[in-house]
Amino acid sequence: MLTRASRSRVPVTQTENYPAPSGGWVQSGNIVTAKPNQAERLDNFIPTAQGARLRGGAQEYCDVGAAVVQLFTYNSGGNNDLLAATADSIFDAYRLVGGSNAYAEAEGFASGDWSATQISTSGGQFTIAVNGSDYMQYWDGTEFNPVTDEQIEELGFDAETAAFAVGETLTGGTSGATAEIIGIKKTSATAGALKLGAITGTFQDDETITDSATGSATVDGTSSTASTVTLTNVATTALSQVWLFKERLFFVEKDTTSVWYLPVESIGGAATEIDLGSIFQKGGSVLFGATWSLDSGSGLDDVCLFVTDQGEVAVYEGTNPANASTWSLVGVYDIGLPLNKHGFFKAGGDLAILTEDGIIPVSEALKKDRAALQTVAISYPIEDAWRDGVSGATASHPVSVTLWQSRTFLLIGTPLLDGNKYVSYVANARTGAWGRVTGWDVRCSAVAQDQLYFGNSNGKVLKADTGGDDDGSAYTAEYVPKFSYSDVMRTANFASLTYRASEEVDFNLYAHADYVIDPMTPPQPIDIYDDSAWGTGIWGTFVWGAGEATSSFTARQAVRASGYALAPGLSITSNRTGFPSFELLSMRLRAESGYAL
Secondary structure, eight states: OOOHHHHTTOEEEEEEEEEOOTTEEOOSSOGGGOOTTEEEEEESEEEOSSSEEEOOOEEEEEEOSSOOOEEEEEEETTEEEEEEEOSSEEEEHHHHHHTSOOSOSEEOOSOOOOEEEEEEETTEEEEEEEOSSSOEEEEOSSOEEEEBSSOEEEEEEEEEEEOOOTTSEEEETTTOOEEEEEEEEESSSSOEEEEESSOBSOOOTTOEEEESSSOEEEEOSOOEEEEOOBEESSOGGGEEEEEEETTEEEEEETTSSEEEEOOTTOSSEEOEEEEOTTTOSSOOOEEEEEEEOSSSSOSTTOEEEEEETTSEEEEEEESOTTOGGGEEEEEEEEOSOBOOTTOEEEETTEEEEEETTEEEEHHHHTTSOHHHHGGGOTTGGGHHHHHHHHHTOOSSSOOEEEEEGGGTEEEEEEEEEETTEEEEEEEETTTOOEEEEESOOOSEEEEETTEEEEEOTTSEEEEESOSBSBTTBOEEEEEEEOOEEEEEEEEEEEEEEEEEESSOOOOEEEEEETTBOOOOOOOOEEOOOBTTOTTSSOTTTOOOOTTSOOEEEEEEEEEEEEEEEEEEEEEEEEOBSSBOOEEEEEEEEEEEEEEOO
């Protein structure tokens, strides 16, 4: 029979269950009272409605040779273009990959910070781009043309010996003809076409042409009209942002409180000014405008927003700004300071704006003052981390955002570094659960042909969340749930993981104590993949691809940690060609605490 003394030496063993992190990565609120389905660390896992999946990799799509500043798109019938802008050029990524054009579609720009939108007119589909420094450009699926207050001429050239420059005066060596260089398109290392303003005289075939700087080449053919589109009343070089509202193009005039708009279904014509200087009380300038819907579509209940760099939002309703009976101010509202002119996205009918305080839905901004908005911010679960992620933003590496609608995948690119790896924030837009992606240098991003792309500082455009490696390099995912607290000291000795995959995989399990996450050694890369590529189902219900059957597995490993608060940890590495099919289901941690009396 056990005596009281012998019974007192029997340890108490308990097993704590940690459900899958469907609540995502959380960096706000009381760490002690966090929900069990939340994560203290969730790197390179994407939250789903039922748990979290190992993210896909990033695969090079094309290389434009210099840091990618912006990505934007064009869609018309079967013509779908992904346009990639560097600091001085714009490339058609699809043509680069297809080999039909290895050179920029347009070059010689002073800035790559383009704002773009697409409009349909009687003349066709056009993507319109402005950057506040260069002439407005339109892309018709074939070429870019600049827009000024005069029509654009085109002159082919070859045998170039020195590069031309936009803004310089072109002169014919024999004819004496002159014209201002408005744009440049290269078709080879020494040939291409110049976009010109009004030509004085007539350039002759095969004559030498020079610009007022160093440019020199030979005329190839004769000049022709490239574009008859003109825009008057405002210099297109001053237009910094563009959007579409009620079939009209609206523009922000850089560093002013003036907004300009064009006639319905037009990419040119006489622009009309809306001076908003008397509307805003905090001064500053209009940063961007956008359309906000009271429903999930585009209809009569759409309103037009004007957002300043001081965090004021003016809301107008109506159809024609020239008519007071059909255009009126709804109100002016306060939000945190917007991050940049690209810092917003549409989510259903709502519009979300990236601010220093977090990601603010416009629907909430119209109901609450700024102080109350932080608690309803989309980014509230990662409130502490958000400030770290946006604090280091610069003009060369701004915070960027893209919502991949079909996957409900929200990607926030940040300049934040974790060691030597860039950090991006990701969220399941359906559940609002967050995670982190490490290793993606996201300078800008866009969705084209229902695939998410991002541009990096090395000149590459990459497909995101595809394959099982990061452009040929392995990546490691880590998960640590929120700590479980006890009033007594405990010692963890075993951890177990239940997961779903096509076969058993290698990973490392750990234990952590007292809210400190110790370094976790990356395991060998997983050797499973799913050729069907996850995504054939809907993210949020998490349906696996049909190419390879998956099963549930449970494995356990010895771990060691002692403290009042304990949490298990998981580290898994992927370095495969195909997409890694791996879903977290649950973890458990066995610990001994004190002795029974």
